[in-house]
Amino acid sequence: MERINIFVGSSQIATTRLLVAATSFFFCTQIALAANKTSKPIVPAVILFGDSIVDPGNNNAIKTIVKCNFPPYGKDFIGHVPTGRFCNGKIPGDLIASSLGVKEIVPAYVGQNLGAEDLLTGVSFASGATGYDPLTPIITSSISMPDQLKLFAKYKEELKNIAGKERADYIIKESLYVVCSGSDDLANTYFITPFRSAHYDIPSYVNLLISYSSQFIQNLYQMGARKIGFVGLPPVGCLPSQRTLGGGLLRRCVPIRNEAAQLYNSKINAELQRLSRTLNGTLLIYLDIYTIILDLVQRPSVYGFDVSNKGCCGTGDIEVSVLCNPKLPTCPDDTKYVFWDSYHPTERAYKIIVDNLLQKYLKYLY
Secondary structure (H helix, E strand, O other), rough: OOOOOOOOOOHHHHHHHHHHHHHHHHHHHHHHHHHOOOOOOOOOOEEEEOOOOOOOOHHHHHHOOOOOOOOOOOOOHHHHHOOOOOOOOOHHHHHHHOOOOOOOOOEEEEOOOHHHHHHHHOEEEEOOOOOOHHHHHHHOOOOEEEEEEEHHEEEEEEEOOOOOOHHHHHHHHOOOOEOOOOOHHHHHHHOHHHHHOOOHHHHOOOOHHHHHHHHHHHHHHHHHOOEEEEEEEEEEHHHHHHHHHHHHOOOOOHHHHHHHHHHHHHHHHHHHHHHHHHHHEEEEEEOOOOHHHHHHOOOOOHOOEEEEEEEOOOOOOOOOOHOOOOOOOOOOOOHEEEOOOOOOOOOOHHHHHHEEEEEEEHHHHO
């Protein structure tokens, strides 16, 4: 949803909350009506690559400490089950797929015994804590972006076995691909460890990320993808963990980390425009999440939130993954929090973010 410039007065805030809720309801209704105009969904499948934002549980099946298949994760998910989603409930891949009429949730691909229908309608290859920088998944023992493409190649063969070559080719060509990665490269590999910052300044490191990001898109195109939504970086310096690590005693947003994310976003947007001119027949869309997340952080009350500088889990300052565990308390009402843990938004915040993306970009899928 677009920005609503109302700041003062409790009655005005209450009115604004009603407007936000009404707008969201109207928009979701329009999506449902649009999806129902035909006998089939807008796209046949939703296929995801990236990091913890779109990882529904691939990390459960690999040797890494970056996991969340335990409470309190999943407390608001279907059946209150911790599936490996880094959230209290559904994550963006699920919300996108359900909004497009494809299916309610997008399953993890790794370590799963998926049925034919699951495979035909899309999966996620994403791995929490990975990145475009090849050093990032080495540090965290996550699935690298190139290795996610190898999994995709295996998935394509399974599709052919299930549906036959003609239908499999159709699914691969017409599906929506969402690529969401890069925040771990900046937040962890560059700003926390010394491995890259000792050799690269911010502009040169961003250029390194752009090179790897561009190559990933080109490789995905060569493997058959034609409708690609490429997610930019959030305001990394405003994530609760980054406030704690670099925001001083007052835990303010860290300007240099936000500026690095903005530089990446500007450069990758330009690179995607360049690739759109060279990759024939490709719908390649830059998905801006920076703007809406920054607005959620700076003006939480407009969206009905009370807290935007801490997560709901534990102290909310640093807990994420294994540090957010069953021994810690959670906030009384996670719908009042923008962030679930110190790194990831709550399901309610994700719904607002995804609604914002669909409102801006859904028209390009028709």
